[in-house]
Amino acid sequence: MKRYVKATLAAAALVGVGVVAGCSSSGSGGSTGSSATAAGNANATISNLQIGSAAVSTLNYDASNIGYASGLGNLVLEPLLIEAKSGKIEPWLAQSWQQVNPTTYVYHLRHGVKFSDGDPMTAADVVFSWDFYRAQGSDNAYNFPSSLQSITATDPYTVTVKLSQPDAAWAVVPTGAMLGIFEKKFYEAHKSTFGQPGTGVMGTGPWSITSYDSTTGAQLAANPNYWGGLVKIKNIAWTFYASETSEALAFRAGNLNVAFPTENQSFASTAGTTLLSAPGSTQEGDFVMNTLVAPWNNIHVREAVAYALDKTGLISANGGYASPISTLITPAMLDELGTPAQVSATLNSLPSYSYSLAKAKQQMAESPYPHGVNVTLAVQNTPSYVNVSQAIVGQLAAIGIHATLNVEQVAAWTSEFTGANRTAIPSQYVTNGADSLDPGEGFNYFIGSANATANNWNGTNWSPPAVDKLIAEGFTTTTSAARLNVYKQLLQQFAENVPFVPLFLEDGTVALSSQYTWPSFDSFYLEAGPWALGIESKS
Numbered sequence: 001m002k003r004y005v006k007a008t009l010a011a012a013a014l015v016g017v018g019v020v021a022g023c024s025s026s027g028s029g030g031s032t033g034s035s036a037t038a039a040g041n042a043n044a045t046i047s048n049l050q051i052g053s054a055a056v057s058t059l060n061y062d063a064s065n066i067g068y069a070s071g072l073g074n075l076v077l078e079p080l081l082i083e084a085k086s087g088k089i090e091p092w093l094a095q096s097w098q099q100v101n102p103t104t105y106v107y108h109l110r111h112g113v114k115f116s117d118g119d120p121m122t123a124a125d126v127v128f129s130w131d132f133y134r135a136q137g138s139d140n141a142y143n144f145p146s147s148l149q150s151i152t153a154t155d156p157y158t159v160t161v162k163l164s165q166p167d168a169a170w171a172v173v174p175t176g177a178m179l180g181i182f183e184k185k186f187y188e189a190h191k192s193t194f195g196q197p198g199t200g201v202m203g204t205g206p207w208s209i210t211s212y213d214s215t216t217g218a219q220l221a222a223n224p225n226y227w228g229g230l231v232k233i234k235n236i237a238w239t240f241y242a243s244e245t246s247e248a249l250a251f252r253a254g255n256l257n258v259a260f261p262t263e264n265q266s267f268a269s270t271a272g273t274t275l276l277s278a279p280g281s282t283q284e285g286d287f288v289m290n291t292l293v294a295p296w297n298n299i300h301v302r303e304a305v306a307y308a309l310d311k312t313g314l315i316s317a318n319g320g321y322a323s324p325i326s327t328l329i330t331p332a333m334l335d336e337l338g339t340p341a342q343v344s345a346t347l348n349s350l351p352s353y354s355y356s357l358a359k360a361k362q363q364m365a366e367s368p369y370p371h372g373v374n375v376t377l378a379v380q381n382t383p384s385y386v387n388v389s390q391a392i393v394g395q396l397a398a399i400g401i402h403a404t405l406n407v408e409q410v411a412a413w414t415s416e417f418t419g420a421n422r423t424a425i426p427s428q429y430v431t432n433g434a435d436s437l438d439p440g441e442g443f444n445y446f447i448g449s450a451n452a453t454a455n456n457w458n459g460t461n462w463s464p465p466a467v468d469k470l471i472a473e474g475f476t477t478t479t480s481a482a483r484l485n486v487y488k489q490l491l492q493q494f495a496e497n498v499p500f501v502p503l504f505l506e507d508g509t510v511a512l513s514s515q516y517t518w519p520s521f522d523s524f525y526l527e528a529g530p531w532a533l534g535i536e537s538k539s
Contacts, residue, residue: 044537046233046516051258051532052247055240057214060195061178062138067195068178068526071260072238075220075530076116077180077203080107080126080159082529085522088336089175092529093121093204094159097174102166102478103149107159107174114225115183116208123153128184142445143176145169145475168483169475172438177527180205206231206530216240233532245270248511257513258535263383264509265319276512277321278522280505281332282434284325285318287392287501289427291462295375296427300367301401302498306353307360308399309392315504317391318384322504326352328447328494329487330505333439337484346488351495360399372400378426379405380413388503389429420454422461430459431506439487440474447471462499515539 053070059077060067067073080094091097097107113121130151133140147167154160163170173179186194186202193199200209200218206228207220217239222231239256241247244263248270250256261267261275268275287309289296296302311324327347334343353359364370375396379389386407393403406426408416417425434443445451448471449463470490477483508523512535520534 041539042232042536044232044539046535046537048235048237049233049258049516049532049535050256051236051238052241052250052256053238053260055214055242056218058195058197059201059209059212061140061180062132062135063195064139065178068180071526071531072218073180073201074177074205074526075207075236075532076201076205076209077182078205078530079177079179080109080174080181082177083172083175083524083527085520085524085528089171093126093181094174099171103147103163105161105163105170106154107161109157109159110227111157113204113227115186115202115204116223116225117183117186117202118225119183119185121181121183121204122156123159124156125184126159126181127151127153128187129181130179132187133179140178143173143179145173147475165476166478167475168478169438169441172441175527206533207233207236214240228533231533233535236532251511251513254513256511257516258532259511261509261511263319264321264507266383267511271511273511275321275509276518276521277507277509279323280330280507281523282330283431283506283508283523284330284433285314285322285388285429285431285503285506287427287429287503288459289498289500290423290425291460291499292423295367295369295373295401298367298369299497300363301369301373303353304360304363304367304399305396305401306498306501307356307363308401309395309501309503310355311503312355313395314388314391317387318504318506319387321507321509323507325502325505326350327491327502328443328500329439329491330434333434334484334487337439337480337487342484346484346491349488350491353498353501357398364399364401369400372402374402374404376426377403377405378413378416378428379407380410381407382410385429385431392429417459418455418457422452425459425461428459429503432457439483440471444471460499462497464493467493 053072056067056070056072058064058067059073078093080092081089082092084090093110093113094107095110097105099105109123115121134144135141145167147163147165149162149164152160180203183202190199195201197212197214200212204227206223206226208223210219210221212218220236220238222234241250244261244267247256247259248267251259251271251273264275287305289302289305291297315322327350331343331347334346377389379385389405393405396403432446446457448458448468451458452461452463467490470486474483474486477486508525510521512518515538516535517538518535525531
């Protein structure tokens with residue numbers, strides 16, 4: 001999923017390992033993640049939970065991932081595997097799996113899993129769902145690597161995946177919450193309206209949809225057939241809001257229990273609440289420089305920018321809820337490839353650019369622009385984006401880079417950023433979120449020459465052959481230690497050439513009513529199973 005546009009696509013995180021030798025668990029449905037909050041009563045029944053989001057036009061992930069991004073679809077559709085807070089891939093609808101050779105994965109499904117209509121889930125449903133998602137033209141096809149050769153049901157409870165060549169990217173695919181399994185029979189009975197309001201989808205999740213209107217919201221009821229046991233939240237009233245302001249006002253009035261704001265500071269102020277937050281994992285704020293055009297094509301200018309941007313001040317402009325970061329690949333994305341000491345050593349070996357106006361001015365003096373330069377920056381018309389961009393304009397002015405800021409509507413900005421004329425892309429502040437915590441799969445969509453083309457997201461257009469080679473090696477290399485070395489080299493290339501400046505890692509946040517607690521909340525909440533299972537009543 002391309003997540004530069006935070007206004008339409010939510011942050012998410014998965015995790016992967018180089019080779020899955022085989023895992024199993026007798027786990028059942030339950031709370032997810034691990035960030036602690038006030039104690040709740042895990043056994044208490046909640047009669048009705050009120051949740052809000054922007055409108056969800058469809059739950060058909062083939063057409064749009066908006067239902068996944070909002071969190072609504074995640075309560076109904078479940079993946080085969082999940083990513084736990086530990087960073088490990090764990091079973092969910094699959095009870096175990098193994099990589100039997102470098103190009104073959106086998107998934108053994110749980111027995112007794114039923115769709116909310118009472119019909120059993122079988123391998124045929126899994127194969128049908130995955131083939132549906134990977135079909136040409138699907139909004140989800142990007143999740144499936146080109147190395148995927150076939151997906152077959154080898155018996156009613158076994159799915160076998162064959163690759164054309166070893167590919168570390170496959171290991172994380174079954175954890176994709178946007179690849180939730182749906183009932184083949186239900187789809188075939190509702191082909192023309194599948195996922196749409198009035199029809200919805202048929203999943204195995206803890207809740208099923210009882211009504212769904214694209215303008216007002218949806219009603220969900222506990223699934224009596226849920227394989228994970230008794231569902232404590234009996235009903236969910238999901239309301240769609242035209243703006244975060246109206247959503248915040250509904251929260252303040254007590255008409256809403258759960259919301260996931262994108263404009264944290266303004267939502268919290270309007271709602272009269274303090275957001276629950278957890279350290280981020282992959283959602284970054286970056287300053288992107290188009291290396292095809294002056295002055296950004298000069299390494300001294302780019303290094304000057306790296307020294308000149310005060311990340312603490314930019315976090316403040318963002319409204320808080322973030323921490324500074326200095327690398328393309330976040331530390332969490334390397335955790336599975338080495339010990340904490342090895343990961344730390346890798347990151348500490350890289351060139352760094354601590355805030356220093358003196359060093360920034362020295363680099364500008366060595367550039368073709370010792371007396372300053374005028375530039376134009378762009379930003380999408382979202383309050384926090386504009387605030388951060390205005391702060392960047394002020395900080396760059398201190399070293400003689402005088403910027404004019406163009407504020408653009410999201411659709412126009414997206415068209416410009418992904419346009420065929422790559423020299424027309426302005427440098428700018430953007431956010432991006434990884435599709436996966438696997439270091440290769442996660443950020444592959446906005447680096448490399450393949451993405452420095454029309455309809456793609458490499459806004460820096462920096463794509464030397466050495467980087468393309470390392471991107472490819474990251475997928476074909478299957479041992480953790482070797483992959484860590486590949487990504488060390490990739491990070492070295494980015495740190496030395498500075499096509500963009502990593503600024504901060506955004507926290508995961510949620511607005512939660514005072515009568516509830518979410519002991520397990522973390523920034524992985526969308527990817528660790530049906531997230532509302534973690535919400536508890538305080539009474």
